[in-house]
Amino acid sequence: MELRQFKYFVAIVDCGSLSRAAQQLYVAQSALSKQMTELEGELGTQLLLRGRNGVAMTEAGKVFYEYAQGITKQVLDAKAAVHVAADSVVGTVVAAVPQSVSPMIALPLMRAAARRYPEVVLHLNEELTGNMVDQLLRGRVDMAIFSPTMPSEDSTFTPLVEEEFVFLESPQDPLALPPGEVSLAQALARPLVWPANAHGHCTRWLVDTALGSAGYPAARVAAEINSVYTLKAAVEAGLGPTIMPLGLAQREVSEGRLRAHRIASPAMYRTLGLCLSVHLPTTNAKRAIFRLIGEVIRGLCTSGQWQGTRLPAGTKA
Template sequence: MELRQLRYFVAIVDHGSLSRAARVLHIVQPALTQQLQLLEQELGAQLLHRSAQGMSATDAGKLFYEHAQAILKQVGDAKSAVAQSALRPTGTVALGIPQSVSGALALPLLMAVREKYPEISLQLTEELSGNLIEQLKSGRINLAVLFDDGQLAPFIVKPMIEEQMMYITCANSRFAHLGTSIDLAAALQVPLILPGYQHGVRPRIENLVRHAGLAIGDVIDINSVAILKSALLADMGATILPVAPLLSEIERGEMIALPIADSHISRTVVLCASKNIPLTNAASAVERLVLEVAQTLCDSGRWLGASSLM
């Protein structure tokens, strides 16, 4: 198996056509077809469906595509690591950020990278944390912002933020609470809009409520941050969440966040790298900058409800 065969296969999947892939790769189509056939023979599996509409990956092809992408990225990282200067890092760095953190961290980080390391191309991936863990394990991303749930042993973990969860409603909501804080029992009396159980936030809330001897009543389960925002703005209920995913709406005055006075609900945000795949100079520079930006956001109060662990 050759690296060029991996590049050829990825190009065919990306472009959905042998002819289009051949044009992009600057090779003749018969040569591309031959290399694909050799690859399928070596793997003992059909990787692509061929039809009048083009080409698409089989189940085996989809699995191989993920590995091929990871291998090609690691080869590119290795070349960059040799070519880079530690004082002037260059290259591409892929960083994964959960949807519920990107609202606070993504834009400040992008601006900081462009200002301090203009020769680094930062690729931000916004995903559920479970997807980011798999991508970090396979080497498809260099770094990931994750939540410390005690299951991060495969990674090098650097604590960043302790993020407080708050009671959040739209401004002038019928579920708004007078005062500067709210008790947990009072927060549980209103319809709550919460992420599903596959999100790390939900089990933390459920466990705290159970330990307090209380119960959650009416819950609207929504896994999309965008839809959850819309439901809050439509005054369908309140939520208990970290501020980060709703930071823009709170800063604009569209939503209000109150601390829960008698209960401490929080999550620990960490920065992770693989123990098995070394970071390039560019990735190490971005790693340091992520920690610096998070520290600055905490110190300035721009990341509401967050305290630094650095």
């Protein structure tokens, strides 16, 4: 297989058709089609379904697409790296950020990166946590803000902040609890509005794990919603309470639209940090953004801008 075949395949999938990909790549459509036929022949399986309205991936194509994106990115990174000075902080860095963290850090991080490293192009991918694991291990992203649950043989983890989970409900809910701290039993008394538990590592998975370690069963489910913003709106509308990090709902809480209760349990928190794949090379740009993310998160934590967080024991502000 040749690099251009990976590149061509990614372009075809992203464009949705051979003709649009050919225009983007400045390649004849017949040549592009020939390359894909040769690629499928070498792999011994069909990757694309061609139709009048464009192309669609087969199941094998979906798997190959993930690897093709990572391989193409790493080769482009390598080409860029050999053309810059050894001490230059230049290049492109892709960081994956979970939906439950992005509202707190995305804008402060982008501002800090633009100010500190103007020659670095920072891409922030807001993702579901289950997607982040695959993207990091397949080389599609350079680093990910995550909990310490990735395989240690494939990644390193640097803890940055500990974030408390709170019980959230609508103050207008007839069954709302009075302000103040609640017990785990009170927090679990009603079915909760949750993100879908389709994969590990998500907020719900972390909460259920903490409940299990405290001797409680998994919470009952009132509804499953995979959009953070829709989930908060559902709680505000009275569909049921939820448990989530305070920072994710601090605006709604400050505006009185949601009520947050601290949960009387030392297990109800998560540790967030930066994950790097041990299989991918580092660059000056990646090292610089890695350090910058740590600085930004620590600053938001110690200043109180990111509510409900604390620095891990032994971490310097």
